[in-house]
Amino acid sequence: MAFLKPNAGAALLRGSAPRWAAWCVVVAFFAAHVSAARAEAAAISAENQIKAVFLFNFTQFVKWPARTFADAQAPIVIGVLGEDPFGPYLDGVVQNEKIGGRPIVVRRYRRVEDLAECHILFISRSESARLEQICAQLNKSWSILTVGDSENFSRQGGMVRFATEGGKTRLRINIAAAKAAELTLSSKLLAHAVIVVSGKN
Amino acid sequence: MNLSVSSRAPLPLRRKARPPHWPATLLLALLAFATPAPRAAAQSDPVLPPSSTLKKFSMEQLLDVVVTSVSKRPERLLDTASAIQVITADDVRRAGATSIPEALRLASNLQVAQIDSRQWAITSRGFNNLFADKLLVLIDGRSVYTPLYAGVYWDVQDTLLEDLDRIEVISGPGATQWGANAVNGVINITTKSARDTQGGLLLGGGGSELRSSGGARYGGQLAPGVYYRIYGKYTDRGDSVRPNDRASNDAWRTGQGGFRVDWDAAAGNTLTLQSDLYDATMGQPRPDNIRANGGNLIGRWSRQIGESSDFKLQVYYDRTHRRIPGSFTQNLDTYDVDFQYHLPVGSAQNIVWGLGYRRVEDDITNTPANAFLPPRVGREWLNAFAQDEIALSKDRLHLTLGTKIEHNDYTGTDLEPSARIAWTPDGSQTIWTAISRAVRTPSRIDRDLYSPATPPYRIAGGPRVVSEKLVAYELGYRIQADPQLTFSLATFYHDYDDLRSLEPLTPPLPFPVEISSGLRGYSVGAEFTADWRVTPFWRLHAGYTELRTRSEPQPGSIDRPRARSVGHDANQQAFLRSLFNLSAKWEFDTDLRYVGPINNQSVPGYTELNLRIGWHPAEAWEVSLEGRNLLHDHHAEFNTPGSRREIQRGVYGKISWRF
Structure with missing residues (x-):
């Protein structure tokens, strides 16, 4: 759990936007990937x-x-x-x-x-x-x-x-x-x- | 009514250092990867447990499953253009929360710090304090924000937690709909309809810290369609400790009881009558214990008109009494009427409008140390709001415009407009952005506080205090990556003017001071959550919030606060929760949290762990063992070292029986 390191967040807000962006890209990519794999699970309401x-x-x-x-x-x-x-x-x-x-x-x-x-x-x-x-x-x-x-x-x-x-x-x-x-x-x-x-x- | 955001121009970032360009970068990055994935038919719905679990539910439990999202208009959480988190009754149960503040720790967009055995500092988006004055809290539509101190007495806000329906936590301004003081956020606590709490419930428990507690509820039917419940509860909590391990004499006991009647009358009419009464005795080292008691009575009538219109009329009375020996005694009576009407216009517009009136009568018995002058006042608030949600492109792009006009006796009329846009490209993700203005209107502590009670004063009231103003810029993204996995991110920049200051009247002498509105400030940050149903029996929830707050004197102010922010906020906090069903009868729940240091109070950062084991030997029985704050004997969450109290490890066992 890297995000528990107290200084990680501080570094992010000190202007290193690319790290934020990179992190979110990873999340979004992961989300899309998992979603494709499970899309067949059609469900009723x-x-x-x-x-x-x-x-x-x-x-x-x-x-x-x-x-x-x-x-x-x-x-x-x-x-x-x-x-x-x-x-x-x-x-x-x-x-x-x-x-x-x-x-x-x-x-x-x-x-x-x-x-x-x-x-x-x-x-x-x-x-x-x-x-x-x-x-x-x-x-x-x-x-x-x-x-x-x-x-x-x-x-x-x-x-x-x-x-x-x-x-x-x-x-x-x-x-x-x-x-x-x-x-x-x-x-x-x-x-x-x-x-x-x-x-x- | 002015529906545009026209408060000030140019709007953004005109003087504060460090314009936050990173949200833009972030949005670009997200857009680049927001590729639509193939969708299952019902991905918009709440995700239910598998049928094998549902089949084991009792009738009562089945009827309690939320199958569509609740709001003024049926609206999916995913589509909402605000930073909302919802705590369900089951979340509260599985967190082993024993009070509302403990339950609020489940919302990672809140900053929650326990000050001592009974006091809490709770806010969202920063500027936290014992009386965090920018957060509006409602329990079943009743405001519990005290107009004396501008804040919430958390020690008397309670209900039988088993009767909670849900807690909605909206970080960011909600003033357009909710009204003044919904500056940094709104907490909306609702209890279940009496229809959903039929039958009996007995519960009791004991341990360390929460030394003993017990509760009982019974619900039945008075006539066809008329349901009631009555409840009572009792809680006895132990001392917090000083940093040197000595007890701090703040143990306290509360008792509370009440009833609720819900009548599902014909033709879409629902009538509710509910009431609570409480009495509390709270320890303080000297000169004597604090006594607090009070009650409320709420009447509500909602009516569905045709397919898609509805209105709600609510009236309540609330009385609180608090005697703090050595400080003051307060009797506060509140009378409130609220009306809301919702109607669709054509196929593309949804309008909600409303009117509200509140009167408080506040009677203070002062002590020589300090005084609220005049001791006895009556104050009135009047408001009107209108909000229009416009579908710019069906199911894809929604624009919500609205404003509230509010009149108060101190500063006259304030306008609180907002504009929100939600773009839902494919039904599984939403990008939203909002600009809103909100105000915190003065409370008695801003205008009427004198210390000592007679001249010469050191604190000489605040005749020139005006409303605090916020313009908030928000940008958020939510994705339901698949039925089991949801991510949400909200970023914000809040720009404050006319924050409370203390202006020396005879500089360079630091005292006497007059309370004024001489500070300005900003906060910037991001709130992230992820919810993942890993398997039907295992759920993970993570939250992370990053926050910076700053404040500084405005031109003309000679207040020179020493700290860089008048708020006391941790720069980051992180949560990881795991809800694990070991079998149909056993639950194992873990709750890990990290809260960063509060630099201007020298509070160190801390990591703490709660564990819970729940056992259901039969459908009607639940036995649980809970450990709270297990990692340290005691740890600090708030306050400067001199007045700090620390929170001890607690272990608590509980048993409940439904009949």
């Missing part, structure tokens, strides 16, 4: 990383009716409907995880009709135009925890909405909708959420 981890956490805080599983080993299915904002990150999060002996799998869906086996469904913003219709269709017949992050998500019947406020993630939960779908939400989850009622956001 921090916001979406946290949402992906929440989707995984929900598997521990929600109880589904037994009839939604084919047998004791049947997996818990996390679905993404529409444009997928998580990519392989979500698959990485649930990889090798088991909840109550059940593995967790991620499936991508395009049509509501394919959702029969799904337990947690993230409804992408790409679907927000037909959100009301989707929720109505799901809540009526299936026990699926619907999750989303579009502005009007709760108002249109969605159960858990991610909102970003003050730089942090917030959960807004529509309990009535969850109850109607025969889902039991743990108090641990509710304690940290803002409870909303249908028709409001």
Whole structure:
């Protein structure tokens, strides 16, 4: 740690600008070099990383009716409907995880009709135009925890909405909708959420 | 409102020796090598721990992860056109800091020196002293800069450190937005919303120096969307020592408690009500202990209007009482109202404007040794500011123009304009430059101090003291070399006029003196930081600051200070911190610092080391052992040899439980 030498700095400011410049050139060059080497590590936004981890956490805080599983080993299915904002990150999060002996799998869906086996469904913003219709269709017949992050998500019947406020993630939960779908939400989850009622956001 | 920098011409370097041409050389060198590197999609975001770590987070922790940068407008730290450093709650925890001043050592753009067991000299960009008068400090929007002494009583600025959200340290003037006395820097301390501190927390610890401390907090929900927390804490600290090893009788105890309620009401409204109360007893050798107590009550209403506009209205009351036997007793009441409105204009402009009013009522009981005359005063400040951020080229070049107009009872109206330019060539690096003007308005110690309390005086007040003025030139560069590696460099030249002087009234006799504004000065330097997440479990942080300050009499002044600077500043300081997760349960943290000598106080340079071992036997439990200033039995950080106190090695154990 050469810069700890008390006199090094003094010499720099006494007019030897080239040393300053040389030092910074080294730093900048090093930075550019390292950056090129790691550029391939494409990542999703921090916001979406946290949402992906929440989707995984929900598997521990929600109880589904037994009839939604084919047998004791049947997996818990996390679905993404529409444009997928998580990519392989979500698959990485649930990889090798088991909840109550059940593995967790991620499936991508395009049509509501394919959702029969799904337990947690993230409804992408790409679907927000037909959100009301989707929720109505799901809540009526299936026990699926619907999750989303579009502005009007709760108002249109969605159960858990991610909102970003003050730089942090917030959960807004529509309990009535969850109850109607025969889902039991743990108090641990509710304690940290803002409870909303249908028709409001 | 005048939005241009028109204070004086010609602007730069007109009389001081040694124009600092090296920043220009530096910029050229950086430009030459600022080659854009291929970028990943989300390099602008905060960097989160890997998913394997995030999965182990509790709900509370997940909700507390900052996923977008916080500011009036969402703005990345990387793009900010000022020398800002942010200390997070986790940084404070892992540094084992037990007080706000200790936490401030984590910002390498601050000069932090512990004077004795309870007093600290803290500033940025130099001119440091016990009451460093050019640094504005805010805790949850409440100014803690005392209008009596022009400085901060650090011994009564506290909160439960576990409730801290973040500390923003901006070195350089922030007067345009923050107002008077934000001359050399701003420290903005914020605590978490009550929503983020739900549940219980108990903590306690003991050791040497920090002999014992304990704290408790409980947070719950009053109604849907209405969250509260209450807290209390107690601290007992031991003596510092004289250079001859004798204790200096400055041990002290404080107790503090408070509450905060946050209501997330409908339609983007957030309401906050918070309050703190404290009481402290501080040792001094004679004639008796110092007593200090006080409290505050803050109300805040912020509202989001549509997609991109918002306003904030804040009202607070603050009371402090301090009895220093042998010196004076003070009762100070502060009333403050602040309003800020932010609105975008078109697609290329963002305007923030605001209004502020403050009234203080200061009541001093004087002693024969010295007096503030008149003993009882009421003072008012009024301000208005406007700032416009203009996108000259979308996402590439931003110009921020703004000014504050501030009126005070001593000197009338001051104008504090600034112009800042940020160039972000490729989203991973920013070059910024700024010219700004800031003032330090007179405090009671400048105008009203007499010693002794009755004539004939040796110090005869300061009827002619005017505001200290600064014009600051800054140039900085930040690069996020990759998601794991960030460098930042800020260089500056500060040009001061009308600094405080002591003018002999009957020369050649040195006394009596009148306080005046007869000095001028400059400071020049550079602040460098590097942050490197070497692996997911190891993080390194380095900081280095180089600083020179000088002051001299202006024409007409007959003050002849002996030192080359009226500030007491080390010319350089360096920090290296390592945060290492040995496993999911064990943390090992190292903090090494070097601070150069303070020549005009004959304080030698020193190197010191803090170590911390943290153990999480279960999610709700944390046990830690901390060693502070381990390299010496005791070492000096500030003050002339005659009145110097030295800081001892300290070892401290702590245990905390969340429920």
